[in-house]
Amino acid sequence: MNPRAQRSDEPAAQPLRSDAERNRERIIAAARRVFAHDGLHASMASVAREAGVGIATIFRRFPTKEELVAAVFADRMDAYADAVAVALDDPDPWHGFVGYIETACAMQAADYGFADVLTTTFPTAKAMEDRRNEAYEGMVRLISRAKATGRLRADFDPSDLVLIHMANAGVVNATGEAAPDAWRRVVALMIQSLEAPARGTLPPSPAHDALYQAMLRNAPAGVAAPAPGKGG
């Protein structure tokens, strides 16, 4: 596994002219600030305002919001996949599993945009989805190792991690800067609920396709570019 092999969703192209490259970096930096503060539903117009460029400039560089999201969160997705690799290296699989959940939830708490990224799928952002899938495969190994030690309840399903991230995003988004550590308490409760022996049965996990559809529907409105010619 080479975590940084595919860092960008851009095809290898001729080098951008330096002013174009500066524009691109400025847009990404502005989008990072706007998404971190307002989440993925922030509009392309507000990113344009923050960057001090016209909205047409943004759509020339990033024809879809998915592409912008992928560019902004490429390094976060790398860090997320790296956290799985770190957890797999832990000699205590349960400790690694718990540490991974805490790390990934802390990444959500640090960035409202990333909180949404972890519960959303972006089918056209191939490099980002590749990293997510790589992380997912690592998590499946992590889960089966933690179960093998007898510390993780046997009915834990990989999809439960997605549900935990959705729950954590709910707390993070609802408490925000007013109660910035509240999520830690909820995540601690959820982790304790995962410890074997289970204290009860659980309702079934959502079907794989259903959860995928849910992650698709979280894609922010306005993911596609507006009709050409609109905006400045």
Place this chain on the structure above:
Amino acid sequence: MNPRAQRSDEPAAQPLRSDAERNRERIIAAARRVFAHDGLHASMASVAREAGVGIATIFRRFPTKEELVAAVFADRMDAYADAVAVALDDPDPWHGFVGYIETACAMQAADYGFADVLTTTFPTAKAMEDRRNEAYEGMVRLISRAKATGRLRADFDPSDLVLIHMANAGVVNATGEAAPDAWRRVVALMIQSLEAPARGTLPPSPAHDALYQAMLRNAPAGVAAPAPGKGG
């Protein structure tokens, strides 16, 4: 306790003319559908479209979004407070406590708007806040009874119910109709985590004021009426 003593946030006024009353009911019914589908952040303009009236008509009847929200969810807040009363009547306090969490979370799942109402405070909607406070006082009794039986962990704090509702809203909003029962699994995990003996310590609860500030900041944008003369 008389659960239905104060059902509306309207001051006692002269009876509305019947066409005005019909308009009011039509707006409330439309807002109920829009909020149920899109959550509280749905715009007053989309409520106006759904109701087939001009936005000025809505703001004449409901000068702030808070007043519209209070009118739409008055019956839900009644049902919510009633659920606490039912739980307090349960001869098994732990069973009553668990049943209450399941009922309240199911109410969130059934209505995206109400999912937000439970984690938001509306300072000017006095009757609604009175009902919430009444429910809160009942929950404090419910919690202390459940602790007295030794089934509920001793470090459970009433504010944890708010955090559970925020987490549940996160799952409900993220999964939606694609995986409409996924929240049940997360809520079951959280309930199992609450059973004594606790499997570990917890990070501290957010301060009361911090959580109140968080619930304030969830109030949807556009809670106040626009400047007079705007809209149709």
